[in-house]
Each structure stands twice: as structure tokens, then as C-alpha cells.
Amino acid sequence: MWWWALLLVLLVFIITFYKSCFSYFKNRGIPYLKPSIPFGNATDFFLDKVSFGALFRDWYLEIKKNNWPIGGAFFCGKPVYIPVDNEIIKKILVSDFLIFPNHGLYIDEKVEPLSGHLFNMEGYKWKNLRAKLPSAFTAAKMRRNVVIMEGFTRELVKRLDQNQSLDIKDVLSRFSIDVISACAFGLQSKTLENQNEELIGHSRAFFDVQWSRTKNTLVVLIPRYILSFFRFKLFPKETSNFFLNLFRSVKEQRQEETTKRNDLAELLLDLCDKTKDHSDFSGKGKMEALSFNEIAAQMYFFFEAGFETSSSTLTWILYELAANPNIQNRLRQEINEILQKYNGQIVYDAINEMEYLDRVFDETLRKYTIFSILPRVCIKNWAIPGTNLKIDEDSFVMISNYGIHHDPEYYPEPMKFDPERFTSENKAKRPYCSYLPFGEGPRICVGKRFGIWQTKVGLVAILRSFNVTLSQKMKMPLTFETAGFVLKAKGDIWLDFEKVNNNNDKFI
Numbered sequence: 086m087w088w089w090a091l092l093l094v095l096l097v098f099i100i101t102f103y104k105s106c107f108s109y110f111k112n113r114g115i116p117y118l119k120p121s122i123p124f125g126n127a128t129d130f131f132l133d134k135v136s137f138g139a140l141f142r143d144w145y146l147e148i149k150k151n152n153w154p155i156g157g158a159f160f161c162g163k164p165v166y167i168p169v170d171n172e173i174i175k176k177i178l179v180s181d182f183l184i185f186p187n188h189g190l191y192i193d194e195k196v197e198p199l200s201g202h203l204f205n206m207e208g209y210k211w212k213n214l215r216a217k218l219p220s221a222f223t224a225a226k227m228r229r230n231v232v233i234m235e236g237f238t239r240e241l242v243k244r245l246d247q248n249q250s251l252d253i254k255d256v257l258s259r260f261s262i263d264v265i266s267a268c269a270f271g272l273q274s275k276t277l278e279n280q281n282e283e284l285i286g287h288s289r290a291f292f293d294v295q296w297s298r299t300k301n302t303l304v305v306l307i308p309r310y311i312l313s314f315f316r317f318k319l320f321p322k323e324t325s326n327f328f329l330n331l332f333r334s335v336k337e338q339r340q341e342e343t344t345k346r347n348d349l350a351e352l353l354l355d356l357c358d359k360t361k362d363h364s365d366f367s368g369k370g371k372m373e374a375l376s377f378n379e380i381a382a383q384m385y386f387f388f389e390a391g392f393e394t395s396s397s398t399l400t401w402i403l404y405e406l407a408a409n410p411n412i413q414n415r416l417r418q419e420i421n422e423i424l425q426k427y428n429g430q431i432v433y434d435a436i437n438e439m440e441y442l443d444r445v446f447d448e449t450l451r452k453y454t455i456f457s458i459l460p461r462v463c464i465k466n467w468a469i470p471g472t473n474l475k476i477d478e479d480s481f482v483m484i485s486n487y488g489i490h491h492d493p494e495y496y497p498e499p500m501k502f503d504p505e506r507f508t509s510e511n512k513a514k515r516p517y518c519s520y521l522p523f524g525e526g527p528r529i530c531v532g533k534r535f536g537i538w539q540t541k542v543g544l545v546a547i548l549r550s551f552n553v554t555l556s557q558k559m560k561m562p563l564t565f566e567t568a569g570f571v572l573k574a575k576g577d578i579w580l581d582f583e584k585v586n587n588n589n590d591k592f593i
């Protein structure tokens with residue numbers, strides 16, 4: 086009998102707890118989506134029907150349909166503000182950035198050294214490091230990187246020339262890992278040549294494991310100090326150790342070298358050098374030298390971001406081109422015409438001239454917003470412009486770039502793949518902040534240039550050599566992975582590559 090009473094007490098407690106959570110937006114006069122116990126508005130996510138990014142996209146679209154400039158929703162009992170009005174989004178990301186400076190994800194460098202990377206960093210430390218990093222991605226450095234990237238396209242083309250259907254994501258992951266290893270760290274990882282399988286396995290752990298459903302949930306729901314108390318870890322210990330050892334060897338190798346490489350590893354290791362003076366972000370003060378673990382965390386994130394985002398983008402582009410042969414032919418024609426002017430060489434200036442390539446690239450990241458949420462934490466009460474409402478200090482704001490990219494007001498028939506949306510005239514018709522694949526404001530993706538160039542170099546090399554079609558092995562209709570953080574297809578993307586003859590072939 087007593088346990089019935091206990092159950093009843095527990096039930097009353099749970100209902101009272103949720104009622105109090107769910108009154109959050111009502112008490113503040115903010116319109117909100119109707120939640121239910123126990124998942125709030127996130128039932129589809131917990132039932133494995135949608136990914137994290139798609140959940141926020143759906144909230145955005147529902148709030149937009151209700152004509153609210155900003156709305157509330159609940160991730161279980163946790164309130165999340167979802168801005169929809171373009172001016173509000175612009176203020177949060179750009180002009181009022183100082184009120185919304187952080188992503189608010191889990192960081193504890195003592196428990197998990199690799200969690201201390203730029204994406205998770207906050208405050209003065211973030212400002213200092215962020216001020217230093219853009220110099221790793223200047224146009225001059227990208228020009229040099231394009232030469233390195235082009236070198237790897239030869240192995241890529243060889244790998245695709247096999248007269249059989251290929252799981253393209255796997256091949257492109259290898260291409261991207263080889264490129265980022267060489268450009269950023271001077272390492273020859275040779276994964277395209279089937280070496281270094283351990284590196285591939287551990288690299289995938291970040292997006293497959295770190296961002297798995299349970300960990301996503303814990304990171305959003307549980308306050309950071311509680312996660313730290315329980316020594317919460319994002320990665321398996323072997324993965325952490327593998328990368329720490331890898332970057333230690335990069336450091337040791339660089340200490341022995343006398344020539345300068347002028348790459349990302351060098352820039353980071355320089356910041357580690359206690360014998361040197363480094364100015365802080367303002368240029369007036371001094372920045373403390375970084376520890377090895379701090380440097381390793383940056384190297385790790387750059388490595389991960391560099392390989393997963395670009396290979397996913399290139400996979401989606403090829404999938405859409407295979408499904409839309411007219412667009413593919415038009416793009417190949419542009420590539421061939423421009424490469425001819427450059428003696429068939431894939432060089433920086435040639436790719437820079439490819440205007441239709443830009444449109445295809447932009448439309449792909451619109452339809453497949455691979456990095457599909459822009460999280461922000463409000464650090465001071467903020468009056469919502471155009472309303473008499475406010476966002477409270479310490480609350481979580483989620484800008485759904487995926488939702489914006491599928492908003493029919495900006496992109497009619499959002500599921501249609503149409504590069505013409507990105508002609509200069511069409512772009513000019515849309516407001517600022519209606520296209521955010523790389524985020525916006527001071528926290529915008531620092532590796533944007535690298536991601537764009539890496540994807541384009543790979544694509545140009547593939548399209549000038551092959552006609553790409555959907556393989557019979559490809560399971561249709563396409564569905565999306567629900568567990569990961571980056572937008573991925575469920576199952577593999579199978580494509581066929583048939584050699585095309587063109588004059589540029591003689592240069593390969």
C-alpha cells in the first residue's frame with residue numbers, strides 16, 4: 086500500500102514540477118508552443134523521428150506560421166527562446182552580440198581537455214584566441230592551401246574511377262581528412278590510400294558520439310556545474326588520448342624543424358610559447374601563453390570541423406547534382422570553359438571565376454544546412470525590440486538557421502533544389518540574416534573560407550572527370566539521420582561515377 090502512496094506523491098511532484106517549468110513563458114507574456122509532459126515540445130526528437138536541428142527547424146516554422154516575432158518552446162522542462170523576426174535575429178547575432186556572446190555548451194578543460202576549443206570557449210579567453218585565428222585563413226594562405234588541396238584531388242579521382250557504385254561519404258571523408266591534416270598540421274594522413282584507419286575511426290567519434298542523442302540532451306538540460314561535478318566526458322578516453330598524442334607528436338616535430346611552415350599548427354604552437362609576448366584582443370594588454378592542452382583542443386576542433394563539415398557539404402552537392410542532371414551539365418560546362426583558360430589547372434583564380442559553382446554551393450547549404458543550429462546564451466536581461474517583452478539573463482536562445490533556410494517567405498518551395506535563388510538579383514531581394522549556413526556576427530565560422538575552398542576544389546576535380554548519377558543501391562526516399570549533430574542521410578549515399586571525355590583530361 087505504502088508504495089502506491091509513494092507513487093502518488095512522486096506523480097504529484099512531477100506534475101507540479103512540470104507545471105512550474107511550463108509556466109515560464111506564460112509568466113513573461115511570451116507566446117509559446119503548447120508543451121506536454123515529459124518531453125515538452127521535443128517529443129519527436131525523443132521518439133527518434135527528427136534530428137536535433139530538424140526539431141528546432143520545426144519549432145521555427147510553427148512559430149512563424151503563428152506570426153509571432155519570437156516564441157518559446159520547451160526542451161523537456163527547459164525553456165528555449167526561438168526568434169523568428171529577422172531584425173531580432175540580426176540584433177542577437179550582430180549588434181547586441183555582447184549580450185549573447187556564448188554558445189553555452191559544456192566545457193570543462195580539467196575533466197575533458199579537448200572540450201576547451203574555440204566553439205565552446207567564452208569571455209576574455211575566447212576574445213583573445215578568436216582575434217588571432219583569422220590570420221590562419223587569409224586569402225594568401227588559402228591560395229597556398231588550394232595548391233595542397235589540388236594535390237589530393239588526383240588520389241580522389243583515382244579512387245572514384247572504379248566502375249562500381251561508391252559510398253561517396255566515406256571517400257569524401259578521407260579526402261577531407263587528408264586535406265585538413267596536410268594544410269593545417271603538415272601531416273600526411275593518407276586515408277585515401279586506406280592508411281590510418283584508426284585516425285578515421287577516432288575522427289568520426291566527434292560527430293557520431295559527442296553529439297549523440299543522450300549527450301545532446303544532457304548538455305542542453307543539465308547545468309554545466311552538475312556535469313562537471315559528475316566528471317561528464319564527451320568522448321571515449323581512447324579518442325581523447327589518441328588526439329592528445331597525435332598533437333604532441335606534431336609539437337615535437339615542429340620543435341625539431343628549422344624551416345617555417347606558416348600554417349595553423351605553427352600559429353597555435355606560437356601562442357603556446359611562453360618566451361614570446363602576445364598582445365590580447367584589444368592590442369593594448371598581454372595575453373597569457375596557452376597550455377599544451379588548450380592548443381590541442383583547438384587543433385582537435387579544427388581537425389574535426391575541417392573534415393566533417395566539408396565532406397558532408399560535398400556529399401550533398403553530388404547527391405543533388407546526380408538527381409538534377411541539367412544543373413550538373415551546366416556546372417560542368419562552366420568548369421570546363423573556365424579551366425580551359427587556365428590550361429586545365431585547378432587553381433585559386435580559376436575557381437574564383439566560377440559563378441554558377443557559387444550558386445550551387447549556396448543552394449546546397451540552404452537546403453542541407455549541415456550545421457543546423459546557432460545556439461546563444463543571454464547574459465543580461467534584454468528588451469526584445471518592437472515588443473514590451475524581454476529575454477531573461479541566463480536563458481537559452483536558439484536561432485534555427487535550418488528553419489530560416491526552409492522558410493517559404495524567403496525560399497518558396499523550400500524542398501526544391503534551385504541554384505537560381507542565389508543570383509545576385511535574387512539575393513538582393515532577401516533581408517540580411519536570411520542565409521546563415523556559417524552563422525553570423527563575431528562568432529561566425531572562423532574556418533568558412535577553408536570549408537568553401539576545400540569543397541569547391543574537390544567538386545571541380547570530380548565534375549570535370551565524371552558524370553555523376555544515383556546508384557541503384559541508393560535507398561529512396563532519402564531520410565535523415567536523427568542522432569547526429571551534422572545533417573546526414575540515414576544510410577549511405579551511393580553514387581555511380583562515369584568518366585567523361587573533355588579536353589581538360591590531358592592535364593590530370
Ligand code: HEM
Pocket residue numbers: 203204205215386387388390391392394395398450455456458459460521522523524525526527528529530531532533535536537540
Ligand atoms: C562547409 C563547411 C562549414 C560550415 C557549414 C560551418 C558552419 C559553422 C557554423 C554554423 C558555426 C557556428 C557559427 C555561429 O555560432 O554563429 C561554425 C563555427 C565554427 N567553425 Fe565552422 N563550418 C564549416 C567549416 C569549418 C572549417 C573548415 C573549420 C576549421 C578549419 C571550422 C571551424 C569553426 C570554428 C573554430 C567555429 C567556432 C567559432 C567561434 O565560436 O568563434 N568550420 N561553423
